[in-house]
Amino acid sequence: MGGIDSRKGARPIATISDVAKQAGVSRTTVSRYLNGHLEQSSDNAQKVAQAISALKYRPNLLARSLRSATTHSVAVIVPDLTNPFYPELLSAVETCLAQHGIQVFVGQSRNDPRREPDMLRDYFSRQVDGIIYVAAKSQPDPVLRQIAESIPVLILDEEIVGFEQETIRVDHELGLYQAAKYLLDLGHRQLIYLAGPSHLVTTQLRIQGLQTALNERGGQAAVEIVAGGYSMDAGRMWAEQFVLHPHHPTAVLCANDLVALGVHRAFSKRGIAIPKTVSLLGFDDIFVSAMVSPTLTTVRQPLHHMGRMIADRLLQAGQRRHVPASRMVVPPELIVRESTAPPPW
Amino acid sequence: MGGIDSRKGARPIATISDVAKQAGVSRTTVSRYLNGHLEQSSDNAQKVAQAISALKYRPNLLARSLRSATTHSVAVIVPDLTNPFYPELLSAVETCLAQHGIQVFVGQSRNDPRREPDMLRDYFSRQVDGIIYVAAKSQPDPVLRQIAESIPVLILDEEIVGFEQETIRVDHELGLYQAAKYLLDLGHRQLIYLAGPSHLVTTQLRIQGLQTALNERGGQAAVEIVAGGYSMDAGRMWAEQFVLHPHHPTAVLCANDLVALGVHRAFSKRGIAIPKTVSLLGFDDIFVSAMVSPTLTTVRQPLHHMGRMIADRLLQAGQRRHVPASRMVVPPELIVRESTAPPPW
DNA sequence: TAAGTGGGTGGAATCGATTCCAGAAAGGGG
DNA sequence: CCCCTTTCTGGAATCGATTCCACCCACTTA
Helix, strand or coil, X not given: CCCCCCCCCCCCCCCHHHHHXXXXXXXXXXXXXXXXXXXXXXXXXXXXXXXHHHHCCCCCHHHHHHHHCCCCEEEEEECCCXXXXXXXXXXXXXXXXXXXXXXXEEEECCCCHHHHHHHHHHHHHCCCCEEEECCCCCCCCHHHHHHHCCCCEEXXXXXXXXXXXCEEEECHHHHHHHHHHHHHHHCCCEEEEEECCCXXXXXXXXHHXXXXXXXXCCCCCEEEEEECCCCHHHHHHHHHHHHHCCXXXXXXXXXXXXHHHHHHHHHHHHCCCCCXXXXXXXXXXXXXXXXXXXXXXXXXXXXXXXXXXXXXXHHHHHCCCCCCCCEEEECCEEECCCCCCCCCC | CCXXXXXXXXXXXXXXXXXXXXXXXXXXXXXXXXXXXXCCCCHHHHHHHHHHHHHCCCCCHHHHHHHHCCCCEEEEEEXXXXXXXXXXXXXXXXXXXXXXXXXXXXEECCCCHHHHHHHHHHHHHCCCCEEEECCCCCCCCHHHHHHHCCCCEEEECCCCCCCCCCEEEECHHHHHHHHHHHHHHHCCCEEEEEECCCCCHHHHHHHHHHHHHHHHCCXXXXXXXXXXXXXXHHHHHHHHHHHHCCCCCCEEEECCHHHHHHXXXXXXXXXXXXCCCCEEEEEECCHHHHCCCCCCEEEECCHHHHHHHHHHHHHHHHCCCCCCCCEEEECCEEECCCCCXXXXX
């Protein structure tokens, strides 16, 4: 049953010409029907409607897009979908855009900045209406610059130096300021920050926030900064070292929740009590952070809010209304849970 | 300074005709150059190459696809990106496909089967080369059937009754059989299964596996089955009830890890000890499951393996070689962690 | 030298839609 | 009764690529 190949070519896909022929009108008329330029009740409209459902016709969006120069699609480039933060963001963005009939490409750079130019180019060649770009680097490349002259490119989360484009990100500086202030208020004097890659602007912003908080205490407290990565492994590896380390800080701040969870795990395994012996604080507030025990104190990025803003900006830009490039910096929120407490002494 | 609108239309995007004119050859020749049908060293090739880089030309993939009837894109439809299982799957699939120059649309049905026909249709209209479909229901709809006649549709994870299409899923029956057998071997006699929606084939398969394991014991053990959802809330709500429940089962099996985590949380909060008082077992093995404490015993779906298989099937189908529709059922793996132990008595 | 072969080239058709424009039909007013 | 306006319709151009086919040129071979 079903013959050898029930796939391609089995049922020829109807085109607008087929519909026109079947309905006994011109392609033009069919097109007008499709785009609502034809009186619904008219005689021709009836015939077209019938032909369409008889042939199960659906317009070829490729052809339509080619002509109309808009594809109703955008690309989202993220470093890595296995970091739960990005799917959560993606989910928010996709939900908003889907409501406006925009479909979403997703690509992972795998935290390798060298892949990014090619990815940007490929999506651009596909004529996407916009690109949402969570960059894995802070240097603008010529490809990015060129593309941004033709379609809106929203830089998310990261900041790209000297690149005057739409940017939406959380206030990293404020986030770490809040976190540090909170720990200092608890009485901690010896902090450590497991930072992200040092060449990133976000990393630098965060460190500034940290410093500001320290300066307010006028040198009573100190922080050690360790550059690293954004993975659980980064946290775990550092934690393994820490165990052997002579002078123990009393609180560990992490570049993101994944790093914090790496530390969390290693500490649990090694019997280092959180928060009794050492306090632990993350960044992002991915949903896992509320699941582990003790639950993780962290700095929340308002994901859904950001997702909606992103979608809105893109939609505005898509309508060709002039939207001046702006940088939107949204405030983070400190979520206090169980992994932080006053220092043991 | 960039002026009023540095967006659309600022820099006209070069087309193949522009390149042809600039190089002093015909469009045909440029096209041949692009597709490698032109001697690299030839005089014309040089001129074309120069024109391309001068104009920063990139072919319009829409136009190319329209002509060649292949878009090098596929769509992935998942119920919900906030369930970590799907991003993990998506990540594996995207990685494999990207290596072959195929780009990926992603869409969420939000667990609402009524959205699915529209989504399928939209992607089909975009002429995707294939659809990877994690269905939220087990009934085939006419739209799905029609689309599958033209392009490959891979049904993932779920089974659609009476629909003879490519299917790739884990052996649900075996998975629950293994899990139940393991618990029975530990000495449990009173089980409960927090199942997914009862109209899904997967749910029924799982229950069969469960029954098989029980039957092997010849009625010494019993299981209660509760139909529910796939969310943490579903688990949490059941757990709240459980606390008041008179006859306590000694082990709880869950439809997925998310449900198990909901139970996990509620139990922790209510002071019910896992696995001392009650054993807990999930399904999927999302990465969170290894993070909570106690860590969760679960049935692992071999995601990366499945991702690769999916991509492979799609690529084969894309080459129009005839690939007979097949159902691939991959074995799951029981991952024993800390949330299971012999019953307390 | 003429005929045959082969590779390189460009004109034109094509993919499936939208849209400009001109012509036909219908309706209204003088 | 005729003319002008308005509405409806379809032919043809267009979007940006690929590809068929005919042509030209140079080179080999009888």
